[in-house]
Amino acid sequence: MSREQQVLDRIERIRRRKxxxxxxxxxxxxxxxxxxxxxxxxxxxxxxxxxPLLAPLDDGALLRIEDGQLAFTTDSYVVSPxxxxxxxxxxxxxxxxxxxxAMCGARPAHLSAGFILEEGFPVADLRRITDSMAAAAAAAxxxxxxxxxxxxxxxxxxGCYITTAGVGLVEQPVTxxxxxxxxxxxxxxxxPIGEHGAAIMLARGDFDIEAPITSDTAPLHGIVSELLKAxxxxxxxxxxxxxxxxxxxxxxxxxxxxxxxVLREDQIPxxxxxxxxxxxxxxxPLYVACEGRFVAVVDGEHAGQALETLRSHPLxxxxxxxGTVADAPAGLVLLRTAxxxxxxxxxxxxxxLPRIC
Amino acid sequence: MSREQQVLDRIERIRRRKxxxxxxxxxxxxxxxxxxxxxxxxxxxxxxxxxPLLAPLDDGALLRIEDGQLAFTTDSYVVSPxxxxxxxxxxxxxxxxxxxxAMCGARPAHLSAGFILEEGFPVADLRRITDSMAAAAAAAxxxxxxxxxxxxxxxxxxGCYITTAGVGLVEQPVTxxxxxxxxxxxxxxxxPIGEHGAAIMLARGDFDIEAPITSDTAPLHGIVSELLKAxxxxxxxxxxxxxxxxxxxxxxxxxxxxxxxVLREDQIPxxxxxxxxxxxxxxxPLYVACEGRFVAVVDGEHAGQALETLRSHPLxxxxxxxGTVADAPAGLVLLRTAxxxxxxxxxxxxxxLPRIC
Numbered sequence: 001m002s003r004e005q006q007v008l009d010r011i012e013r014i015r016r017r018k019x020x021x022x023x024x025x026x027x028x029x030x031x032x033x034x035x036x037x038x039x040x041x042x043x044x045x046x047x048x049x050x051x052p053l054l055a056p057l058d059d060g061a062l063l064r065i066e067d068g069q070l071a072f073t074t075d076s077y078v079v080s081p082x083x084x085x086x087x088x089x090x091x092x093x094x095x096x097x098x099x100x101x102a103m104c105g106a107r108p109a110h111l112s113a114g115f116i117l118e119e120g121f122p123v124a125d126l127r128r129i130t131d132s133m134a135a136a137a138a139a140a141x142x143x144x145x146x147x148x149x150x151x152x153x154x155x156x157x158x159g160c161y162i163t164t165a166g167v168g169l170v171e172q173p174v175t176x177x178x179x180x181x182x183x184x185x186x187x188x189x190x191x192p193i194g195e196h197g198a199a200i201m202l203a204r205g206d207f208d209i210e211a212p213i214t215s216d217t218a219p220l221h222g223i224v225s226e227l228l229k230a231x232x233x234x235x236x237x238x239x240x241x242x243x244x245x246x247x248x249x250x251x252x253x254x255x256x257x258x259x260x261x262v263l264r265e266d267q268i269p270x271x272x273x274x275x276x277x278x279x280x281x282x283x284x285p286l287y288v289a290c291e292g293r294f295v296a297v298v299d300g301e302h303a304g305q306a307l308e309t310l311r312s313h314p315l316x317x318x319x320x321x322x323g324t325v326a327d328a329p330a331g332l333v334l335l336r337t338a339x340x341x342x343x344x345x346x347x348x349x350x351x352x353l354p355r356i357c
Numbered sequence: 358m359s360r361e362q363q364v365l366d367r368i369e370r371i372r373r374r375k376x377x378x379x380x381x382x383x384x385x386x387x388x389x390x391x392x393x394x395x396x397x398x399x400x401x402x403x404x405x406x407x408x409p410l411l412a413p414l415d416d417g418a419l420l421r422i423e424d425g426q427l428a429f430t431t432d433s434y435v436v437s438p439x440x441x442x443x444x445x446x447x448x449x450x451x452x453x454x455x456x457x458x459a460m461c462g463a464r465p466a467h468l469s470a471g472f473i474l475e476e477g478f479p480v481a482d483l484r485r486i487t488d489s490m491a492a493a494a495a496a497a498x499x500x501x502x503x504x505x506x507x508x509x510x511x512x513x514x515x516g517c518y519i520t521t522a523g524v525g526l527v528e529q530p531v532t533x534x535x536x537x538x539x540x541x542x543x544x545x546x547x548x549p550i551g552e553h554g555a556a557i558m559l560a561r562g563d564f565d566i567e568a569p570i571t572s573d574t575a576p577l578h579g580i581v582s583e584l585l586k587a588x589x590x591x592x593x594x595x596x597x598x599x600x601x602x603x604x605x606x607x608x609x610x611x612x613x614x615x616x617x618x619v620l621r622e623d624q625i626p627x628x629x630x631x632x633x634x635x636x637x638x639x640x641x642p643l644y645v646a647c648e649g650r651f652v653a654v655v656d657g658e659h660a661g662q663a664l665e666t667l668r669s670h671p672l673x674x675x676x677x678x679x680g681t682v683a684d685a686p687a688g689l690v691l692l693r694t695a696x697x698x699x700x701x702x703x704x705x706x707x708x709x710l711p712r713i714c
Contacts, residue, residue: 027708033600034705058534059457059596060430062527067424073417074469074522075505078513100416112431114520116473148520150435152712158513163471163505165431165522170419177415239416243390348391351384355509 019043026121031151044123045113045147048130049137053110053145061145063110069170071106073097076163080355082125084203086196086214089162090132092291092357095219097166098140099240102221103294105176105228106168108140113147113164118157129160140219142166168221172228180236181257185325186303188296190223190310191216191318192269193246194288197356198277209280211273218292223313227296230309234299241293242357244348247286249295250323250333251347261333263323263345286335287348289356297325376400383478388508401480402470402504405487406494410467410502418502420467426527428463430454433520437712439482441560443553443571446519447489449648449714452576454523455497456597459578460651462533462585463525465497470504470521475514486517497576499523525578529585537593538614542682543660545653547580547667548573548675549626550603551645554713555634566637568630575649580670584653587666591656598650599714601705604643606652607680607690608704618690620680620702643692644705646713654682 019042029036046054053061077093094111101108113133117126137144195216202213220240228235237257239249246268250261263286270278270285278285292315298306303321310316333345376399386393403411410418434450451468458465470490474483494501552573559566577597585592594614596606603625607618620643627635627642635642649672655663660678667673690702 028711029706029708031600032705032708032711033605034707036706036708037600038704056534056536059460060428060463060523060525062461063427063429065422065425065427068422070420070422070427070524071417072420072467072469072524073503074471074520076471076473076507076520078473078507078509103416104419106417110429112429112522114431114433114471114522116433116435116518116520146430148432150433150518150712150714151708152435152515152518155512156435156515157518158509161473161507161509161514161518163431163433163473163520163522165429165469165471165520166417167427167429167524168417177413179413243388243394248390347395348389349386349393350391351386351389351393351508354385354389355507357507 021123024123026117026119026123026151028119028151031149037149040149044127044130048134049144051143053143071101071104071168071170073100074163074165075100076161077357078161078355079357080158081203082159084215085199087217088129088132089160090129091136092217093162093164094133094136094140095217095291097164098142098219098221101166101168102224103238103240105172105174106170108142108166108168108221110145111142111164111166113144113162115149116157116161117149117151118159119151119154121159140221172232174228174232174235176235176238178237178239178253179256181253181259181297181325183259183325183327184300185236185297186300186321187261187323188298188306188319188321189246189269189293190316191293192271193241193290193293194270194274194278194285196291197288197353198274200356201281201353202277209277211277213273213277216290216292218315220292220294223310223315226313227306227309231302231306234302235296237297239295241290241295243289245287245289246295247333247345248348253297254333255331258330260326260329261323262326263335265335266338267320267322269318269320283352286345291357378480381480383474383476383480383508385476385508388506394506397506401484401487405491406501408500410500428458428461428525428527430457431520431522432457433518434714435518435712436557436714437515438560439516441572442556444574445486445489446517447486448493449574450519450521451490451493451497452574452648453714454521455499455576455578458523458525459581460595460597462529462531463527465499465523465525465578467502468499468521468523470501470519472506473514473518474506474508475516476508476511478516497578529589531585531589531592533592533595535594535596535610535613538610538616538654538682540616540682540684541657542593542654543657543678544618544680545655545663545676545678546603546626546650547673548650549628550598550647550650551627551631551635551642553648554645554710555631557713558638558710559634566634568634570630570634573647573649575672577649577651580667580672583670584663584666588659588663591659592653594654596652598647598652600646602644602646603652604690604702605705610654611690612688615687617683617686618680619683620690620692622692623695624677624679626675626677640709643702648714
């Protein structure tokens with residue numbers, strides 16, 4: 001019997017068996033590797049992520065690959081709260097790793113998922129999370145092919161932490177790096193910034209503020225692929241503006257490329273609700289995390305074409321050129337304010353927004 | 358300038374800069390993505406794991422691969438205590454992922470590492486862990502090429518959790534699967550069992566027992582490669598006997614292959630200290646985790662050659678044939694006891710040894 005046939009048979013057997021998880025809360029036994037772990041894997045993870053590569057449940061997944069460059073990345077997710085307007089830890093974990101692969105110029109292909117669960121975590125919440133991961137994976141055209149579950153005692157975690165890793169194939173001959181920005185390049189953001197961070201802050205309910213802000217969590221590989229197809233030779237660097245926001249990403253670029261980045265405050269797209277919340281909380285939107293926006297550094301001569309390409313994609317409708325790269329002062333990000341002044345946009349010090357992702 | 362040259366230059370610049378981490382304890386700022394995160398990454402992670410693929414610190418690492426099969430795996434580590442006789446969470450996390458790749462018949466190549474740190478975790482402990490990871494990676498000839506760090510508030514984790522993922526290349530034309538065991542096959546364990554679990558239990562200090570037991574944590578790709586080279590066509594399944602121990606692994610094989618596994622109690626290698634501790638704690642060594650032992654199911658006619666090959670490797674000196682595969686009762690593991698009786702070795706129910714890995 002071929003391996004494929006074995007796999008299909010196994011899926012069929014598992015399907016027939018219809019494993020049922022009887023407990024309503026996660027127990028230490030679910031992390032022990034025995035009967036309870038097996039049931040959890042089959043009733044929750046395999047049920048949600050069903051695909052032929054995952055189904056054998058061996059120690060790892062075997063992927064057939066072709067000659068080329070493979071991108072490999074990982075991110076741990078500890079967002080609090082786990083569920084928030086516009087998403088949850090599950091789609092965040094999938095989109096985050098999909099986006100890191102996209103930022104390398106790769107087509108995301110396969111993901112792993114490691115769960116650290118707290119004893120007492122509701123199984124219904126876990127199902128909600130895995131359903132959301134499955135939907136995000138389907139939307140991003142990736143499969144979750146291998147995973148692991150650990151359970152720690154009550155009080156030793158905060159419900160659920162997820163670490164995803166991903167592999168993707170670099171199909172286009174591009175070289176992207178934060179170290180490749182040059183004077184004259186344009187800096188583009190793919191849409192309004194700060195929505196994810198603002199949504200999380202509001203979802204915590206620590207402030208008596210209500211505003212219609214939802215997380216911008218989204219898979220960016222599609223829009224990035226369009227950009228790289230349109231301008232294979234003229235995109236220098238791509239970074240998704242997550243923790244630390246656009247300011248942090250641009251500081252990395254300025255530092256790695258030993259250039260200055262000069263932003264124009266009045267060009268930076270921020271929705272009025274986000275501006276309002278940031279003002280109330282004393283935050284600068286430039287430092288607030290996005291989970292579905294990226295920064296592109298593009299050859300200045302092709303900035304218009306890049307912008308047009310981004311804007312023709314649904315996730316880039318509000319893309320904007322927000323600044324330029326200059327040769328000095330090397331390593332710094334400057335902001336030309338709406339009032340004509342200039343200030344340094346420094347690297348983030350401290351953590352005004354812990355556990356945003 | 359070529360990308361390689363850029364990378365080397367960047368390493369050189371970083372080396373010259375000698376980033377210093379001033380805090381003695383991890384703070385939330387170390388997980389915020391800003392200045393403190395950057396310093397932590399450069400002073401601790403890059404310092405320990407230094408390699409050209411990691412050095413660019415982009416969103417992912419780019420790996421050059423050749424046509425073939427790639428194995429991809431992940432594991433989260435939540436072992437308590439973090440440091441124990443024979444190892445720590447760091448080498449455990451590296452060896453564990455190396456071993457999962459080896460069990461797929463792959464040569465481990467590159468690892469990712471996601472850290473979830475608790476606010477207040479000592480930086481010195483983190484360094485001890487990363488040094489240990491670096492040493493384990495060097496021993497296993499893998500590089501840690503990408504990673505992530507999150508920090509959660511005090512009380513929301515237990516010091517340090519690590520999730521590693523790994524990719525490896527399947528270089529030998531072998532098909533390994535828990536579903537491939539057949540009646541007549543031999544079951545071999547690569548060495549004495551239960552040492553890792555017993556070492557962790559003692560390290561917790563909950564029991565007033567002293568015994569010279571150290572974890573068996575070790576990278577198994579070398580010994581596995583020897584076995585597959587010697588018997589490319591006759592190895593059916595390989596599993597490292599971690600959580601749930603040998604009993605759990607063999608139940609997976611029995612179930613996936615729809616065969617019976619018949620063990621001979623008097624052939625199972627267990628060191629007397631481990632037997633002693635297990636008796637005192639009321640544990641069965643068959644369920645106690647190893648982190649440097651594996652189970653091989655091998656064509657019965659080649660069992661002798663397999664054993665010889667394993668025994669000629671330092672990590673397999675005490676390998677033993679511990680049982681055979683039969684056709685019935687399908688799905689069960691039986692133990693012929695030293696007294697001539699037979700009992701079913703069931704799947705682990707509950708968790709007698711939480712957070713062993």
